[in-house]
Amino acid sequence: MAEQVYLDSTFLLFPELKRAMEAVLEEHEKGLASDEAAEHARNIITRLENLQVEMVAASRRLNGVAVPIEMRELSEVVRYGFTALKRMLVTGDSKYHVFFSEILYETRLYRSAFTNILTRAAELLNGEVKRIIEINDPAPLLSVRAAFRHRAELVVLDTPDVYDDPAVQGIQSDYIKKYLLPGKVAPIDESQSYEGDTDLVAFTFIDAWRVGFSRLLDHARRLLRPGGMLAAVVPLNSREGLRTILRAWRVTDTIDPERLRGLMEEKGFTDFRARSYGVLAAVTATAK
Amino acid sequence: MSSQRLALRRVIKTRCPRCGRDIVVNVGPDILEEARRNPLGMAGVVELHGDHAAVVYIDRNGNERGVRVYSVLARGAEEYTVFTLPPAALEGFTNISGFSLTLKKLKMKIQAMLGEEGVFLHAVKGDAELMLDFKRDFEWGVVKRLAGVLVDTIDTSYSENPNDYLNAIRILDVILKEPNFLYSQEVFWLVTNASTLIVKTRLPEAMLFKKYRPSMLFERYDAHFLAEVADIPRENVAKLLKVGNPYAVYSRADALLAMYKRGIVDIEVVE
Numbered sequence: 001m002a003e004q005v006y007l008d009s010t011f012l013l014f015p016e017l018k019r020a021m022e023a024v025l026e027e028h029e030k031g032l033a034s035d036e037a038a039e040h041a042r043n044i045i046t047r048l049e050n051l052q053v054e055m056v057a058a059s060r061r062l063n064g065v066a067v068p069i070e071m072r073e074l075s076e077v078v079r080y081g082f083t084a085l086k087r088m089l090v091t092g093d094s095k096y097h098v099f100f101s102e103i104l105y106e107t108r109l110y111r112s113a114f115t116n117i118l119t120r121a122a123e124l125l126n127g128e129v130k131r132i133i134e135i136n137d138p139a140p141l142l143s144v145r146a147a148f149r150h151r152a153e154l155v156v157l158d159t160p161d162v163y164d165d166p167a168v169q170g171i172q173s174d175y176i177k178k179y180l181l182p183g184k185v186a187p188i189d190e191s192q193s194y195e196g197d198t199d200l201v202a203f204t205f206i207d208a209w210r211v212g213f214s215r216l217l218d219h220a221r222r223l224l225r226p227g228g229m230l231a232a233v234v235p236l237n238s239r240e241g242l243r244t245i246l247r248a249w250r251v252t253d254t255i256d257p258e259r260l261r262g263l264m265e266e267k268g269f270t271d272f273r274a275r276s277y278g279v280l281a282a283v284t285a286t287a288k
Numbered sequence: 289m290s291s292q293r294l295a296l297r298r299v300i301k302t303r304c305p306r307c308g309r310d311i312v313v314n315v316g317p318d319i320l321e322e323a324r325r326n327p328l329g330m331a332g333v334v335e336l337h338g339d340h341a342a343v344v345y346i347d348r349n350g351n352e353r354g355v356r357v358y359s360v361l362a363r364g365a366e367e368y369t370v371f372t373l374p375p376a377a378l379e380g381f382t383n384i385s386g387f388s389l390t391l392k393k394l395k396m397k398i399q400a401m402l403g404e405e406g407v408f409l410h411a412v413k414g415d416a417e418l419m420l421d422f423k424r425d426f427e428w429g430v431v432k433r434l435a436g437v438l439v440d441t442i443d444t445s446y447s448e449n450p451n452d453y454l455n456a457i458r459i460l461d462v463i464l465k466e467p468n469f470l471y472s473q474e475v476f477w478l479v480t481n482a483s484t485l486i487v488k489t490r491l492p493e494a495m496l497f498k499k500y501r502p503s504m505l506f507e508r509y510d511a512h513f514l515a516e517v518a519d520i521p522r523e524n525v526a527k528l529l530k531v532g533n534p535y536a537v538y539s540r541a542d543a544l545l546a547m548y549k550r551g552i553v554d555i556e557v558v559e
């Protein structure tokens with residue numbers, strides 16, 4: 001029941017997402033946004049309009065229901081995420097998107113998910129931890145925490161769209177430097193040297209989800225040593241609300257924890273655990 | 289018809305706010321490269337107008353980002369403004385016993401306690417010339433590397449305030465004995481330009497920053513300072529960096545840049 005409230009609450013963000021996408025179109029009319037950005041904004045607006053009935057139904061269900069503080073907090077940050085997304089689509093400046101990821105990680109839901117994963121990591125990674133890898137995270141907080149505890153090397157692997165963005169790469173490098181960790185930011189295509197030799201692989205943010213869950217698991221399986229740990233935060237997409245919101249960031253692959261479990265087993269993972277936190281789930285598993 | 293590639297170069301025409309003289313800037317690759325390397329994405333082009341100097345700021349895209357006039361500099365075509373700092377200015381220095389800094393483009397020289405004998409290091413980059421005298425011997429490679437970074441930074445600085453450069457040398461003095469200190473050129477740049485820059489907070493970023501307190505910033509920098517900056521709508525960078533401890537100066541400058549890189553504050557040139 002509580003899960004329904006969380007999922008219904010995501011529909012309440014639709015009007016703001018629509019306004020952000022309309023602002024992209026206005027900028028496009030002034031010649032300040034690209035055709036591609038405008039096309040993307042139009043697609044999202046159409047999708048939001050097609051889901052009008054579902055949005056009204058969700059609002060009705062929430063009538064008189066107290067939305068948990070955790071969800072109100074997450075909604076506030078996601079609303080800012082729309083502003084950051086609009087700026088990124090119009091100007092290409094991703095610094096606000098980086099800030100969005102950093103404050104998102106400070107929300108109660110994310111903090112709880114991270115605590116769950118770090119507790120599990122303390123159980124599973126008892127011995128020398130040589131290397132931790134995080135995929136496509138502008139602010140790799142979870143893996144910094146894990147690497148700092150274990151004095152491990154931290155490598156942030158990026159797909160080309162993230163790696164080629166100097167604003168993002170600069171902040172990722174800062175995370176490694178400021179916590180005095182050995183490590184670096186590297187393109188994911190140059191990760192052969194880490195294959196089968198990594199203790200923990202993590203992905204927790206929208207930019208990683210955009211890669212697609214099947215591909216993320218392939219990367220993780222390739223990189224992890226036998227017995228190595230996979231740690232992930234994934235969105236719960238059983239309703240159209242969050243799924244549509246994530247499409248604004250071009251996340252098109254959706255998965256629920258049960259399907260994820262099946263996929264992980266197929267790809268050679270075991271010891272699967274998932275715990276939901278509102279619209280998110282903390283997932284851990286080990287490589288066979 | 290030849291298929292020679294057409295080389296286009298942007299020319300910016302602006303006017304000196306002090307004397308009204310026309311300023312023409314040919315935006316070449318060197319200027320764009322300097323802007324790309326600059327933490328705020330700007331390069332300054334200096335023109336001397338008799339009793340004042342005008343600096344035109346150009347951004348990474350070759351657009352003008354403002355003109356600033358420096359009045360106390362360049363009294364005459366060849367005359368340098370010389371600032372001789374009192375011995376008290378070097379109080380607390382443990383490694384550097386004196387220095388002399390010459391900024392040819394701004395016709396400015398700052399000097400403090402530079403004797404005629406000693407262990408000197410002479411570092412030159414472009415229009416900046418730095419002479420350092422030391423109280424003791426150091427591993428020469430470390431000194432050369434750090435002084436090189438500093439003089440490279442100073443070459444792209446346009447502050448007329450000697451305190452900005454003194455602050456940078458104060459930081460150099462403490463990191464000389466810590467070769468593993470994680471320094472960055474962009475922090476030195478902010479320190480050497482502090483008087484010419486202002487910080488403006490952005491909304492809603494500053495509000496969300498205070499509410500959610502991103503771990504990396506609040507764990508790695510002085511939390512009180514971060515909250516203070518998020519609270520003030522507008523402040524001069526030199527004022528925010530005014531603390532006695534050189535590490536604190538460095539850390540505050542680094543913190544301001546970290547906030548700037550996330551869009552929590554804007555850092556702009558004082559016009």
